Structure formats: structure tokens, C-alpha cells
Amino acid sequence: MPLTLKDIARMAGVAESTVSRAINNKPGVSEKTKEKILNIVKEYNFKPNQLAQGLAKKETHILALILSDLTTPGYTEIIKKVEDIANENNYQVILCNTNNDLEREKAYLDLVSKHRVDGAIILGGELADKNILRTALNKEDAIVLVNCLSEEILIPTVLVDNAMGGYLATKHLLDQGLKRVAIIMGSSEDYLESEKLNGYFQAHQEKGIKVKREYIIETTGKRKDGYDSFFKITKLSELPQGFFVTSDLLAVGLIEAVKMGAYFIPDDFAVVGYGESIITSIINPPLTVVAEPLEELGRLAAQYLIDLLDNNDLEESIKVLEPVLKVRKSSNPPVK
Amino acid sequence: MPLTLKDIARMAGVAESTVSRAINNKPGVSEKTKEKILNIVKEYNFKPNQLAQGLAKKETHILALILSDLTTPGYTEIIKKVEDIANENNYQVILCNTNNDLEREKAYLDLVSKHRVDGAIILGGELADKNILRTALNKEDAIVLVNCLSEEILIPTVLVDNAMGGYLATKHLLDQGLKRVAIIMGSSEDYLESEKLNGYFQAHQEKGIKVKREYIIETTGKRKDGYDSFFKITKLSELPQGFFVTSDLLAVGLIEAVKMGAYFIPDDFAVVGYGESIITSIINPPLTVVAEPLEELGRLAAQYLIDLLDNNDLEESIKVLEPVLKVRKSSNPPVK
């Protein structure tokens, strides 16, 4: 049986409330009794039961960071920043990996309404925007969305302008005089992916170039999809001159396929990827990418959630951050 | 104010205990009252406070998976398996990223003794084996160690035989007639790394080849370390013919350096890495690696912890799994 406050109180010959005050560094305990109590606490390695604490105080000082896929590139940067901000503000962060499983997502969301955590940040994914949020959450739950969008209820949200990202990537390719640029993307059901596609369209429109239906390749976003997409496209009568690839895994696959086909990047095909990661940094040649302000994303989300918690300030709003293009060799940048 | 059992009881015109029985599917409630209660529960989206539940039941059905670095290759496989096994057994898993921060590690470990979670799995890292475990934990805490070792107290442990891994990698290189094989590793303070080094020694000893002091390069394990190590070694009068690199990040760096130096793999240098990951799979040429049974590691650890919890079966023991060598092009396998 683990020790309780009561045990410590008995040993020290004081009341439970005195022990509570002592271990919580609250005023109203003489130095002498405090010392006596803390010695006993140390000696027996007493740890207060946080379930009881949470119940009494109505707060846990824990935040949940719910994410759909641990391996998504860039998530680690966001996670780290969230953890840092949280820690600075005396909150602990636990990570909840839904692995794109609906049941799990529900269960993790419940952590908030069931008072296991004070609030939650939901990071990306295709799941969050369905009706789960509405059914799982209570109005007063503190939630912040990152890189995903809720259509049903208004929830504070921080996201990157993916349409802008798609626009920058595509424009960069078109600006170099390429007339035929293909996009290899994930599912257009995914809000973020559809936004990238919108940007792709917009860039074409601006240049007055008509988009070819066959140059839009929608996939499930896996490495193999990137690989297969290339060979699918080489079957066309007219090959594209450039590729906008919306994820690093797809980019890896595409580039493997290009090499397999004995073509060269950027000489035969210019390539622009999306998102900086260890993966895109290993790819040869160095990949031009749309880079997202990941740390800023994490910082804003964490700060937002903590503000919500501290001020009960429930005004909802959406913050949109801008991505930037990092030009490298793969897109055959014009010689300066 | 969120609703409580009491509110539901009042609305349904029954006692709290009846509501509790109804929502927990316990016998002793007539179908009729049960239905009435559950309807109200649904209507108001009532969620029982799990802090109170945990306090009363003395269990949370949550497991913590504590890890030092989210980006360690292979962790995701272990994590997924742990989550699966846990879910099958009706446990929820939360991830705790210490980011190699001592304070955080302590705080996360405390989740167990402070009754926030029922048990914890500690995944790898250099931290866990110090005296933290002893000071942080109570004897009755349910903990399982994965890929790390506690010298102070006996704790159930599952790990991969890293000495065997180092041995296999080195022997493979020596078996091809290479006389001079260097090792590029992380800190030898790290138990796992020191074991790999032991294997490296053992393979040399078996062949009767004396190890050269300068061929053992200890680093902090970063990509740049791998890069720098190569140029450090090319300063030697006699170059090695092969490299055993103990992590994927080091391997990336080394290979970049080799290419930068206009050498070829495997023609000029044979390379063997450690651990399969997306990274090693991208590297060109395909990397020969020591592969660990990651899922098995996760499965065993989770099962172990759950057994501990269910049976209070506190016998400690250590399970050691064997790695296998996956031969690919980078090590210049002899033509069959």
C-alpha cells in the first residue's frame, strides 16, 4: 500500500492540512514543522496522489497533444515546441497517437471531457474535421486545432496556408518557363491536400496555362505511390517538365522512379517538394521545398491553449501562417 | 460547470449508485431504469470524471510509454506494437517524450507513483540507468524497461543483444577479407553503444586481428559527426577498408562525406549500419544493416507490463532478443 497524506500526518504528529500546506509550499506552516514534515516525506519517498489532487483542485496541469501519425515529417519540431512552451508555463505534455484510428481518437479526445487533462492540441490529420469533435467534446473543453479544420464547430485553430504553399511551388516551376507541371498529391479529401491543389490551379491560372487533367495524380501518399506515379505519367504522350510533390514520402518515391527510368533531376525534370525533413535533406539532389514555420505553429498553438486555460478566454479565432519556398538544386533554379 | 453523476441521478430521479451501475453496465439495475438513465446520459453527453473514477477504483487503465527521443529510428514500430497490445487488453497508451531532459524524465516517471497511470514502459536512452529510477520509483510501481538497463534495481527488461549486433556487423566485414575495419559510434557511456563496441572487439579477436585505437571513433551520434568522422579518419596514414556505423544518422553523415571525398561505396569502402529505418532505406547505395526485432520488442514489453498489472506478478527478469544482419549492396557482399 502506498503512503498517503494521512500516514505522513500521523507520523509527523500533525494534521493532514498541515502536511498539505508543507508539501505545497503554502504559507501558514512554521519552518520547524515544515522541516519535520518534509524530512518524513523524503525519507519515505512520499508522492501525493495526483488523481486526488486533480479532483480537489479541478486541474491536472497536463495537456494532451493528439496526433494522427507519429511519422509525419515536421511533427517532431511542432511537438518539441509545444512541450517547451507548456513546460515554461508549468504544464506537462502527453502525446496521444491515434494512428488514424477513429476509436482511439475518440478515446483520446475524451481525456479532456473526462478531466484527465486540462486541454488538448489536435495536430493535423483527416479525422479531426468530421463529426467526432462535436460528439466527443463539451462546449467548455479547451481545444486547439493545428493544421486541420473543423467545419462543424468553431475551435481556435492555427494552420499554415497550404494554398499559398501550393501556389509558391507551382509558380516557381512555371516561372522558369516550364509549361507542363504535374502535381503528385495525397487524397484530395484531405483538406490540406486540396488546398495545395488549389494553389497549383491558381498559379496556372495566373500564367494563363491550362491544367491538364492527367497531370493531377491523386494517391494515398505512400512512397510507392510516388514511385508508381512517375511511371504512370511517363505513359502519357506528352511528358511534364516539372513535378510538384506534396509530401516527402511521395518525393522519395518519385525520385527513385526518375532515377530508375534513367532520367536526371533537374535536367530532365524539375522537382519541388513539400516540407523540410530529415528525409528531404537526404535526397539527392537537394530538394527545393515549401517550408512551413513549424516551431511557430507549435508555439502559437501551445500559447493559445494555455491562454484559454488561464483566462477562460473562449473567443475562437483562426491564425494562418505563411510558408516559404526554399530553392535548391532539384528545381533547376536559373543561374544568377 | 460540467455535469456529475449527482446531476444525472437527480434528473432521472434515482440514486447516484444506480446511475453508476447503469453506466458501468453492472448488474442490479432494471432494464427500464437503465434505459431511462442512459438516455439522459446520452442527451447531455455526460462523461464520468475519470479522476474520481481512478481514485475510487485505484486504477486508470492507462499506460505511459516514456521515451528519450521521438526521432530515434525504429521507435515508431515499437510504439505501434505497444499501443496495439495495450488496446487489445483494454489499456490506453500515452507517450511521454523526455527529450533527454532529466527533469522531464523524473516528472514522467512520477506519473506512475502519483497514480496518474497504472504502469510505464521506458524506452531506451541513456538516462534511465542512472539513479533516477531508484529515487523516482516506489517498489510497487509497475515498470518495464526496453533497450536500456538498470544497474541499481532489478526491473523487468526486454532488450536486443547489441553485442551480438556489433559482432555480426563486424564479422560480416572481416569475413570478406577486410583487414581494417573502423567503428563510428555514439557515446560509449551509453550502454547499448558500449555493447556494440564489445561485439566489434569480439569479432576482431576471433579473427586474430588487432584493433587499431584510431579506428574507434566515438561521437555524439549526430549526422555531422558521421560526416566529420570520415575526414578525421582519412587523415590517418592507413585508411580503413570498411566501416561499422552504429546509427542511421551517423551513416547518413558518413556516406555524404565519402561521396564528398569522391570515393565509392562499396568499392572503396564497405559500410554496415545499425537499424532499419526510412532513412537507411533511402540511402544510396542500399545499406547493409543490423536489424532489430522491433515489433517483438514492443509486444513483449507491453505484454510483460500488463501481466505485471493483472497478476501483481512481480518476478523480475530480463529477456534478450537477437538481431539479424540484412546484407545489401553497401557492404560489397561477395558474388555468389
Place this chain on the structure above:
DNA sequence: TTGTAAGCGTTATCAA
């Protein structure tokens, strides 16, 4: 400065 006692929101025991 210290102690008493009433919560916090559940579950579980015992009567009814």
C-alpha cells in the same frame, strides 16, 4: 501556526 471538516466525483458495501 495549526486543526477540523466539508468538499471534489466516483465506486462499493450494506440495508432496505
Place this chain on the structure above:
DNA sequence: TTGATAACGCTTACAA
């Protein structure tokens, strides 16, 4: 089948 009521282990007025 139901309902009181005492835990669970802590915090926090309020009193002493």
C-alpha cells in the same frame, strides 16, 4: 432492484 453512506486521497475554508 434500489438507496444511503462510507470510502478513495487530497485541498481549502474556517475555527481554534
